[in-house]
Amino acid sequence: MDFSSKLLENAVHEMSQLPGIGKRTALRLVLHMLKQPERQTEELSNALLKLRSAVQFCENCHNISDTALCEICANPKRDSELVCVVEDIRDVMAIENTGQYRGLYHVLGGKISPIEGMGPQDLKIASLVDKVKKGTIKELIFALSSTMEGDTTNFYIFKQIEGFEVRTSTIARGIAVGDELEYADEVTLGRSILNRIPFEGSLNKN
């Protein structure tokens, strides 16, 4: 593209570094900002700078936080004996949004994936194993994505904590609430039959 302003070209270039934002979208966004009051661009830039410089990760669960210990870990009402292992911060938000979980989290920061060069040492696995060794956790819930990498990570952690007194579980996979059986994929439907639950049990869950 042929920009008549170096400032514009630079802003578009920086914007197009973001994932999923091409040159054209970046230009559209930047030109939009030029039409808005200057204050709005300042607020965006300052919010990003402040986040990047001041944000912390919880020293216990590695969730994003404004303080050394995140709100969830610092909450005495949460069950600290129950820990849900997730890939990243977005999974914490997703589970928190359900309002169904009262335990703590442990954010791994990814999953074991040789293709992407992610090994166990790149994830927060050691600190999880340490917590288990201390004996304060009664149950670990694996809530990683149901892929080869997720399963590998689950299994790796499972092997590391073998022999310690901790229950392990994994979130239920099955047909989504409201979905029709005929459109479900076979693996999911197969699993949801194998892992069926007592009918009475399903009644008081919601």
Place this chain on the structure above:
Amino acid sequence: MDFSSKLLENAVHEMSQLPGIGKRTALRLVLHMLKQPERQTEELSNALLKLRSAVQFCENCHNISDTALCEICANPKRDSELVCVVEDIRDVMAIENTGQYRGLYHVLGGKISPIEGMGPQDLKIASLVDKVKKGTIKELIFALSSTMEGDTTNFYIFKQIEGFEVRTSTIARGIAVGDELEYADEVTLGRSILNRIPFEGSLNKN
């Protein structure tokens, strides 16, 4: 969404003010920035702030510029007697990218659209009429979009400069190069037949 960090929430909120960026996309972009080196977020923020505070609009053609007179208007090799009237900055870029135009531009900053509350006084029409009145322009090329609003704007300007010595033209509408006739819409195909050009003329254009 339930953010465990106010800083994150604020950054996501500001990001989602941009057009076409929802809360989820904003979160994805912001979390991506957190994984990148801090320098990258600084460069983006600074580029936006600098653009917003330092950018100017050319005093002659109203194109975006780093200087009082834009590169195009300041270029003595361009034909200053030929002026192409466009809606906004992106149209200038699009035409410049073709490498086929050696005249100057006049950026209106939109088109007359009562629905969007855009009247002639909101556009840079007065300065265009002034330029025509001075008699330095030989030809005005209307290159506005081919919509009701675009046509209205063309006609409004045309009426304002009636009686002054200036030729007016409009860019050719027709079947795009490489397109198949059978898939063209009837209006475009109809116009491209009505506005046919001599065959010899079409040969030396490209």
